[in-house]
Amino acid sequence: MKLHQKKATFENEVLTRFDLFKSLFLTLPFQRVKHTGTLLPFFTTHCEKGVEEHLPPEDIIDSFFGQYEQYVQEEDRLDLLFRIVQYVERQVVLFDAVEDSAYQVIGKGDEIGGLNSLFKLTQDDDKLKKQIVEKLKDFSVRLVLTAHPTQFYPGPVLGIINDLIEAIKLNDISNIHLLLQQLGKTPFINKQQPTPVDEAISLAWYLENVFYKVASGIQAKIDDALELPAEEVKQLIELGFWPGGDRDGNPNVTAESTKTVAALLRTILFRCYYRDFRQVKRRITFRGVEGYLDNLQNLFYENSFNPVDNPEDDTAKILENLNAIKDVLNARHDGLFVGLVEDLIRKVNTFGCYFTTLDIRQDSSILRNTISYLVEKYDDTKLKSSDLTSSEEDKQKAFQFNELTLDYADDADSLVQDTVNVIRLLKDIQKSGSERAAQRFIISNCQQASDILGLMQLFLWEGWKRDELCIDFVPLFETVDDLSRAADVMKSLYTNKEYAKHLKLRGNKQTIMLGFSDSTKDGGYLMANWSIYRAKIELTAIAREYDVDLVFFDGRGGPPARGGGKTQRFYASMGSEIENKHIQLTIQGQTISSQYGSLDTAQSNIEQLLHAGLVSELRQNASDTLTSKQKEVIDGMAAESHRKFLALRHHPQFLSYLETLSPLKSLASINISSRPVKRNSNRELRLEDLRAISFVTSWSQLKQNIPGFFGVGTALQWAEENNLWSYVKNLYESSGFFNTLIDNCMMSMTKSNFHITSYMKDDPTFGTFWSLLHDEYQNTKKYLLKLSNSEILMQNYPVERASILEREKIVLPLLIIQHYAIRTLERDKKISEEKQDVYKKLIGRTIFGVVNAGRNLA
Template sequence: MKNQAYFMSTQQPKLTRFKQNVLSKYHIYNSIFMTLPFDTISKTGVLLPLFHETCEKGFKNGDNPTTIVETFFKKYQGRRNEESQLNLLFRFIQYIERQVVLFDAIEDAAFPIVNNMDGIGTLRSLKGSARAENKLEELKKYLREFKVRIVLTAHPTQFYPGEVLGIITDLSEAIEDNDLLKINDLLAQLGKTPFFKHHKPSPYDEAVSLMWYLQNVFYHSFGKIYDYIQQNIFEDEVLENEVINIGFWPGGDRDGNPFVTPEITLKVAQRLKESILRNYYKDVRRLKRRLTFRGVEDKVSELESKIIPMCEGKNPKAMDVQEFKSILQNIKQTLIKEHQSLYIDQVNSLINKVHLFGFHFANLDIRQDSRAHAKVFNDMVDKLLETGSDIFPKNYHDLTEQEQVKILSNIKGKIDLSIFEDEDVLKTLETMKVIKTIQEENGERAANRYIISNNQTTLNVMQLWAMLKLVAFHDDLTVDIGPLFETIEDLENAPAVMEELYTNPQYAAHLKKRGNKQTIMLGFSDGTKDGGYLMANWGIFKAKERLTEVSRKYDVTVIFFDGRGGPPARGGGKTHQFYASLGPTIEDKEVQLTIQGQTISSNFGTLDSSQYNLEQLISSGIQNKLHGESLAMSQEHIEVMDDLAKRSYKAYSDFKGHPKFVPYLERMSTLKYYAKTNIGSRPSKRGKSSELVFEDLRAIPFVGSWSQLKQNVPGFYGVGTALKHYEDAGEFDKVVELYKGSSFFKTLIENSMMSLSKSFFDLTKYMADDPEFGEFWKIIYEESETSKRLILKLTGYSELMQEEPSGKASIAIRESIVLPLLTIQQYALKKIQEMQKEGEPDKEKIEVFEKLVTRSLFGNINASRNSA
C-alpha cells in the first residue's frame, strides 16, 4: 500500500506534491508548538503571528525595521518595559529557529515524494535512456572509469549543533510515519534544546560531527548505489572502479586554521578507521544471524573476532583490508558451491562496501596556503644551512625561481626534525610524517592528496614536493599534489604553471607512477569574491578548457576538483546541471567537489536525499560524456559569453573598488558578528590586522553577510550591467541566442535567479536615506533591479524561477518564516549604530543588541539550506 501511495503521489505535478506533503504538514505541525506545556513557548507562539503580520504590512507600507518593531510593541504590548521587550525579541528568535528545524524535517520526510526517486537524473532513468538509445555498452564503458567524489569540509556554514541534527533526523522519521505522539515529544525536546554554542568546536569535534553522516548516511547510500550499478547495469560482473568515493577535510585542512595540528590529523584518521570498522562489525553481526551453515558459520565468527579488538583500538593490526576481502570472497564462493547462493546479495553488498571504503572510510586531504608553505620552507632551508647541511647550496636564496625549481626537482636526503624549534615549521613538517603513518596504518587511499591553496607558481608546488621527499617520502612519493587556483589572475596563469610541471622530467616521472593523473582544484568561492559571479564561473570554465588542452598535450588526465559552497555565489546552486552542461572541451572522467555546512544536511542529510543527489551527480557526468558533443559552444556564443563576463567583471571591480565597499560591510552588515557564532574552529578572517582588509575576508562570512542583508550581491552583481549593454546596443537577441543555445549560460542565469529570489531590498530600504551609505545602497539596489528586469526579459518569464515552482515555493516559505528574524536583526543593528554615535555609549546595552544580531544569524542561515 505504501508503494502504491508513493506511485500515486509521484504522478502529480511537483508543486502539488510539495504543497500536500510539505506546506500543509508544516501548518499542521507548527500549530503543535502552541500546545507545548512551556509558558514562554505558548505566549511567544501567540504573539509571533501578530509580529509577523506587522512585519509584512510594515514593509508593504515602506516602513523601516525600527518603526515596525516599535509599532508592534505600541499596538500589542504597550505595557512592556524595554527589558521585557528585548526578552520577547530573543524568544521570537528561539521560536523561529525551531520553526526552521520543523520545516527542514518535513522537507526531509517528503523528499522521496516531492523528488521522484526513479525520475530524470536517477540511475534507473539513466539505464533506461541508455538502453533506449542503444548506448548501454557505452554507459558501461564510462562507468568503468568515471568517478564522483564529494569532499566533506568543516567550513562553518552549518549552524545546527549535533543534538539538533539528531532531532531533525528523528523528527523526519516521525513525520514520515505520521506518529503524532513522537512528533509532540520531539518538538518538546526541540523547545528545550539550546542552539547556541558557548565555545568554538575543535577541528577534532568538527571531524567527529561530520563522521555521523559517514556512518549513518553515506555508508548506506554509497553501498546502495554501487550495488545497483553492479547488479542492474553490470549484471553482477566484478567492477574494479568504485564509481563513487568520499573525501574528508576536517582534521587535515590547515589553511588559515592554526588549531589543526599533526596530532589531530592522526587522531582523525584513527577515528575514521574505527568508524568504518564499527559499521562493518554491524554488517558482520547481521550476516552471522543468517549464515548459520556448515563451512560458512566459522568464517563469519572469525571475522567478528578480529574486528572487535580493532574497533576498540586494542589490536589495530589484527587483520588488514586484503584479508578481510579474502575471507568475504571465500564465504561467497562457499555459498555458491554448497548453499545455492543463499544470502549471497548481503555478502556481495558488504564486499562492495569494503571495496568503496577500505579501512580508511574517507580520503583525508591535507591543505595549506602556499604563503604559509613558502615561509616554512625558507625557514627550513635557513636552519639546514645554519647547521652545515649540504642538501641545499649556500646561495639557494639568491637563485632565480627556475634555478630553485631545478634544485628542488632533484632533491635528495633526509632531515632530522629535532633540529627545528619554530612551531610552524615543526607543525608543517610533522604533518608530512603523519601522512606516511596514516598510509601505513589505514592504506594509501587514507591520505594521499595535498592541496596547495592560493597556488600561483611552479615553485609553490615544488617547495611542497621537496618537503614531502625530505621528511617522509624519500624514495617513493605516494602523495598527489593538487594546486588550487582561485583568483581571476591565478586562473589565467594556471595553464602555464601546469605546462612547466608537465615538462619537468622529475615531476612527469612522478605523475607516470601515479597513473598519469593530475588533480587541479579550482575555487569558486574566492573566485566570485575576487571577480564577481559571471567572471568567476566563466574564468573557471575557460581555465578548465585550457588546462584540459595542455594536459592532453602531455598525455595527462586532469581531474578537476571544484571548491564549491552552498549558495550560487560560492559555486553552489544547481550543481548537477552545471556538470551536465560542460561539453567536450573539458576533461570529465571525474567529478569532484566540496560539500559543506548546510549543503551536507540539505542535499545529503538523509538516505533518500543522499542517494538522489549522488545519482544526479553521477548521471550529470555521464550525460555530459554521452551527449557532450551537442553541448559545445559555437564561436559566436563564446564571444558573447566572453564579452558578458568582461563587462560584468568591470562592473563588479568598480563596485568592489568603491570607497564605501569595505566600510559598508563592516558597519552596516553582520560581517563582524560571524566570529562570535562559535560554529567553526577556524578564525573568520585570514590576516591578523585589526583593520578590515578586503583580501583577508573569507568567502563564507563575505557571502553570508550579503545574504543576511538580503542583498545577495555576489550572486548577481554585474549581470544586469552586462545584459544592459546588449539591450542598449539593440543586440539583445545575441544574448537570447546564447541562453537558448548554451546549457552552461542557462545554468548560470538560473542560479543568479535563485540569488535574486532571495533578495529583499525593502528590509534595508531605510539605508537609502543614510547620509554616509545612502548612495552606495542605491547602486546595489539599481543593479539588482536591472538584473531582475533583464533576466526576466532574457528568459521570457513573468517571475523569477517560474520554471521551478516547488523550489520557488520552498524559498518563499523559508523567507516568510525568517522575515521577523531579519527585521529584529536590522532593528538591533540600527540601535547599535545610534548608540555608538552617542558621546558616552552604554556598553552593556550595546552588548545586548549585539547578542540579538548574533543570535539572529543562526535561523537566517539555516533557513537558506535550499540554496545548495
Template sequence: MTYKPKISGQKEAIFSNDVVSRFELYNSLFLTLPFYKIKDTGTLLPLFIKHCEDGVKQHQNPTEIINSFFEKFSKQEDANEVIDLLFRFIQYIERQVVLFDAVEDASFKKLNTPDDQSSLHSYLSKGIDNKILQTKVEALIEEFSLRLVLTAHPTQFYPGSVLSIITDLTTALKVNDISTINQLLQQLGKTPFFNKKSPSPVDEALSLAWFLENVFYFAAANIQADIDETLAEFNIPSKKVIELGFWPGGDRDGNPNVHADSTLQVSKMLRQILFRCYYRDFRNLKRRITFRGVEDTIAKIQDVLYKNAFDTSIEAENISEDLKAQLEEIRNTLITSHDGLFVDVVDDLIRKVHLYGCHFASLDIRQDSRILRKAHAYCMDRTIEADALTVDTLSTIGEIKQIQQSNGALACHRFIISNCQRATDILQLTDLFLFNGWTEEDLSMDFVPLFETVDDLAVAGEIMETLYTHPFYKRHLERRGNKQDIMLGFSDSTKDGGYLMANWSIFNAKVALTEVSNKHNIQLAFFDGRGGPPARGGGKTHRFYASMGKEIANKNIQLTIQGQTISSQYGSIPSAEFNIEQLINAGISAGIREKHNILLDPLHKNVLDNMAKDSYDAYVSLRKDPLFLSYLEKFSPLTLLSKITISSRPVKRNSGKKLELEDLRAISFVTSWSQLKQNIPGFYGIGTALKNQEEQGNWDKVHKTYQESGYFKTIIENCMMSMSKTDFSITAHFAEDPEFGGFWKMLHAEYELSKAMLLKLADQEALMENYPVEKRSIAVREKIVLPLVLIQHYAMAMLQQQPDEEAQQSYEKLAIRTVYGIVNAGRNLA
C-alpha cells in the first residue's frame, strides 16, 4: 500500500511526458499537412477549439459560440461555406482522436503493469509450501476458462484500413520515427473513415475479423503459452484456458438483415482467415526447419494449409486433429534427430491449432424468444403460414450441423435465446432442432437463456429449476457434461431499471442461479453481455470478477466485448494481452480465495436492497416523464442514428412503427445520452438512493458496505467514470427552454446530488481521484471533442428552425458526422 502513491505519481509523469506532450508535438505537425484548404482549417482549428472552451465557460449556447467565431475569425456569410468549414473541422478532430489513441497506445506498457500477486504463477509458487493451496489451484485450473466474444455492435467505427494505420503509427511512435510518423499522418488524412453505404452482416464480420487475424490470433496464443510454461514448471498438465466467440453473422436478434446464408458465409470466412494465419506461420516455420527427415510431412502440411487458405472450392472438413498429429511428427523428429532445434516454433503452431481448431472463434446464434415461439407454432401446425423469420430460424438450424461438420463441433454450438421469460422458451427451441433433422443423441448444442430485464432476472432461478428437473433437458445436460451457460444482459436491464438496480438485480440473479445449479450438480458459467460504458456493464470489468464470492459461479468467465471497447482494450497485441491476463488473474484470485460475499449478510444486503429500490423508483419516475423520449429526440441525434452507415442492425426493433422506449435498442439509448454529455443511464438515481440512506440515519452502514465490498466499490467507481464523461455546462442553456427547462434542471440536480454523495462515500475531493492517469486521459479526450459536441448541438438547433430540404440534409449530415469522433474519443461511451 505504501508504494501506490509513488507508482501513481510515476505514471502521471509518464502520461504527461510520453502521451500529452507527444500528442501536442505531433498534433502541431498534423495541422500543417498539405491537405485541401489547409490554410483555413489548420490555422483556424486551434482558434476554434479555444473559442469553444471560452464560450462554454461563459455559458453561451452552441449557436452563439459558433456564430461569434465566424464573426470574429472567419467572415463567411454564406451558410454553405460555414457548413463546409465545420465539416473540415470535424475531419481534423476525428483524426486528432486517432492520433491521441496511437500516442497513448504507444505508451501502454509503461502505463499498465499486471498484478503479479494474483497471477497463476504467484499462487503456484505459494503452493510449494502449502499443499492445500497447491491442490486448490490445480483443481481450479482443471475447470477454469475465459471466453471473449466479439459482437457486432455499431460503435466500432474504424475500418480495417484505419486500424492498420493506427497499428503502424503506434509502432512508429514507440521509437519516435519522425519520417514514418509524418507519412502515416498524411495517409491518415487522406484515408476515408466511413463507408458510403451501410455494411451487410458479412461486411461487419469481415471488419471485426481484423481483430481476430491481427490481434487475438497472437495475443491469446501468447497468454496460453505463458500458462503452459507456468503449468509445466510445476508439473501440471497443459490446459486450454482461452476461448474466442463471435456474433456477427450469427446474432439475428432484431436484425432482419441476418439470414441463414450470412451465417454460413461468416463461418467459411472465419475458417479461411484462420488458415491464412496458419499458412503465414507455417511459411516462417518452413524457413527454419530445413533438416532431413521432415521434408515429406512439411510438404503435406503446406499443401493442406494452402488449399484451405486460398482454394474456395475445397470441400471443408475438420482437419485440426490431423494437422496437430503431423506437426507432432515434426516436433518428435526435431527432438530425436536435431537436438530440439526450433521445436519452440513448432510448439507455437501446435498451440494455435489447439486453441483455434478449424473455426477460429465459435459462432454464436442468437434470436428473440418471440420469434422462436412463432417458429415452434409453425412446426406444430403447418397450416400456419411461415414468415421470413420463421424460415430463417429453421434454415439456420439445418445449417448448424453443416458448419459443425466442416469446421468442428466448437465452430457453432451455442444458441442464445434473448428475452427469455420462461422455461418453455428453451424447451421449444430444443423441439425445433428435433423437428428439423437432429436427434436427441446427436444434439451437440448448448442452449443459453438470456435474462435481460429486471423482472426476468428476478425469476431466472425459478426458470432454471424447471429446466434442471425436466426429464428431456436433464438428459441433454448429462450428454453435454452437466454444463450450463446462462447469459445476463446489463444493457437492457439498465435501460429498464437504471444503473444501480440493474447491477444489483444481476448480482441477486447470479446468487440464485448459482444456488439452483449447485443443487442439481450443474457446472454453471455466466455469460455477461457487457457493452462499452458502465451503463451497459463496462468499466473496470476485471474488478467485478475479482470481487465475486463463493456464492457466485466464477470459474468460467464469459463476456462480450463490443463497440469501441474492442479497439480501445484489445486493439493491439500488448493491450489485448494485458486485458486478457487481467481477467484470468481476476478469475483465479477469486476462485482461490472463495471468500463469502459480504453483500449477502443481512446488514449489507438490506442496505443495497433499499438503495436499489430508491434508485429504481427515481429512474422509473424519470423514464415515465412525458418529456423523457421527446427530450432525447429533440436535443440528441437519436432520430438520426438510423442514417449512420456503420451497422446492418436497425436502431430499434419493430422498425417503421412509432418510437417506443421498449423497442429502442440499449446501445442507441446510451449513445444518445452520451452525445448530450449527460450519461443519464450511468448514474441517475444513485444520488437519490445515497441521500435517502443518509437522511434515514444509515450513512455509517452504507459507508461500511463501501469499505468492505469490492463489488459495491467497483459499481461506485464505474459510476464515477461515467460521470467523469458528463458535462452539463455544455447544455446549461437548456435550462431556459420553455418546454424542457424544468426537465433539464431535474437531470442536472440529480447529477450534482450524485456527484456530492459519491465523493462523500469514497472520501474523495474529485471524481476518479484514485485513477489520476485515466482521469487525465478522459480530460484530454473530452477537450479534443468539445468542438464536435458543440457543432452537433448547433446542427440540431438549426434543424429545429425547419430549414428547407437542402439545408436540412446538410445539417443532418453535420450532426451525424460528429457522432463518430465523440464515441471514438470516449472509448466506452456507447
C-alpha cells in the first residue's frame, strides 16, 4: 500500500470513526458529562488559539472563563477543569479502541514482515526452510514486562478497551454506547499508592487475556507451517516479569512480595488452564479417558482455587495425562477433538507451572553491603573486610566460593535481610515452577567483575551448592562509562576459573543486560544509542573468543528517549558483528498497551520480532555491518552530541527549570508506582539520583522531549562542517541501525511542541535557557529534514505521524490545565494549604491523561 493510501485509510478507518463515536459521549445519560462535552470543543479551540499567540497558560484559562458568567468563582472553574480532564481521559480510551480496531486494516507503517511473508519464501525454497528450522532450534524471543509507571490504565479500563475494540469492529452502536456508559463510571486512578503486588496483578491482566492465547497460537502456526516434528518443537516465545522481583531502588519490594507474586502467577495460570480444560472435558465424553480427565480435573481445580504453600512442579503430571488422552483419541476415536488437547499441551509446554520467569534485580551497592555485613559477622567466610576494599584484581582472588549457611541478626539492615531472604526463596520458587520460574539475578549498576563473583559467593553462603547453582548472573551495564568498560569486565569473568565452571554448568550461555534509560540521561540520545551498539560489538567479539553463547537483554523501554521506538527494525538491522540469536527486551507502560494490549496487535508485534531475528541472520544486509570509516564518523558525531548534552546537564538552571516548569515534584506525590521517583529520597534532588523514567516523563509533559533529540542537530551540523555529510547520508540510506536511530529521533520531535511553552522566551529567569533548548530543537529539525530529504518530520510514516498529531490534539487541553496549575502554585505563595492540594491533584490527573495518550506507536 502506498504512503498516501495508508494515510487515507487511516483517516477513514480511525479519524472519521473517532469523530463519529466521540459524539456518543454527548448522548450519555450523565448531565455533567454532556455539559462538559459541549464546552470541550470551545475550550480546545481556545487553547489552540492561545498557544498560537504564545500566551501563558493562565492567560488562556482566564480569558476562556471570562466568556462565561457562571464561572466567576474559583471553585466552579476548578470543578470544570477536573471534569474536562476526566472527559479527555475517556476520549483517549475511545481513540485507543478505534485505532486498535482498525489494526488489521492499517497495520504498521514500516512493517518489516510477519511470519506469513517468511513462510511464503519457504514454499519454493527447501534450503531456506531447512535453514529456518535449524535456526529455530536455537532461537527465542523473550518479552519482559516491567512495572515502570509509563501507563496507568487499571485492569477494568483495559477490559473496557478490549470490549470496545470488538464492538467497534462490528459497528455495534448499542454495545459501544453501553461500554461508554461503563467507562464514564469507571475510575481511572488509584486512591492509594500501589504495592508491588498490585502492580503484578495489573500486568497479569495482559498475561491472562493476551499472551496466554497469542504465544501458543504463534507456536502452533510455526509448527504447522514448517511441519516440525513434535520432539524438535522448542519454546520460541518466552515471557519475563519484573513486578515483585525488581527491587533496585524500590524498598517496597521484599522477599514476601516476591513470594506472593510467584504464587499469584501460578494461580492465574492454572485458572487459564482450568478454563481450557473445561472445554476439553465438555467435548471429550468418550470411553477410555475418564481416569485421565479426573486426574486433570483435580490438578487444575486444586491449583486454581485451593493453592497450597510451596507447591510442587506438576508440569510432568499434566503432560502425562494430556498425552495419554491424545493417544486414546487417536487410537480409538478417529482423533476427534484431538486439536483441543494439542492446544492445551502446547500451552503447558510453553508456560509450565510458572507462566512467566520472575527476574530478580538489585543494585550492586546493596549486594556489596550484604557481603560486607556477612564478612564482618562471620569468621568462617575466609574473607576480611580489607579484601573488599582492595584492588579489583585482589577482590576477584579473595572470593573462596565456599559453601556455608550464614544468617543475619535481627538488627541487620532491611536490604541486607531482603537480599539473603530472596536468595533462599529462589529455591522454593524453582521447586514449585521449575528452573524457568526464576533463574536470573540481574545486577544493576554493575561496574566490575567482582560484583558478579560476589553475588555468586552470596548464593553459596545461603544454602546453594556449586554443582546445583541453576541461576544466571546477569550484569546490567547502563551508564556511558560502564558500557565502555563492559567488555573488560566480561573478559575478567570468562577467564575466571570458578565463573567459567559455573558458565559451563549453564550451557556456556551468558546473558548481558544493556540499559538505555540511565545512559540516555547520562550521555544524551546519540551517545547512549551509540555506546550500547559499540558495547554490543565489543562484547560479541569477547564472547566469540571464549566460545560463549551470548544473549543480549535490552532494557529498551517504551519511547525512543528510553531506547524504544521502531523495535522490529532495530533487531532486523543487527550486523554480523553483533550476536542476535536471541531477542530479549523489556516492555513497559504504554508500549505494553499499544503493542501488546490486544490479540491483533500482540500477534503482529511478536511475529515481527520473530521475523526480524530470523531474517537478520539468514538474509543479512551487508550494509548493516558498519565499516571502520562509518564507525569513525558516528564516533565523532556521538562525541559532539555528548559534549552538547553535558553542557546542558551542567547548566546551572537545568534542574531548577525542570522542577519549576514540569510536574517533576508531583510525580512523587501521585499514586502511580510502588517505586520512589528518585533514589536516596531523603535528600535534596540531584540529577544522578533522579530516576530516568521520571526524567523522561517530566520532559515529555513539557512537550520538549529533550532526552530524545538534544545534541543530534549539533552532531549533524559538525558532520556537515567537517565534510562528512556524504558519509552520514550514506549511513541513513544503507545502515538499518543508523536509519532507525534517526527515525526514532524524528518521532520524539514529532511528539514535541515548543509552541506550548513559547511564552517562556521572554521569561526573566528561564528565557535564555528555554531559547537554548528551542534552538537545538530547530537545528536538529533542520538537519533531520535535510538528511531524510523530507519537508515534514516523519514524512515517510504518515499513519504514525497522523496518530501522534491526533493524540497531541486530544491532550492539548490537559497540558494547558497542567501548566496553569503548576504556575499557579509557583507564583501564588499565599494560596491556602487546602487549595494547594486541589491544584496538586489537578496536576496529577493531567499527568495520567497525557501519559496514557502518548502511546509508543512504533
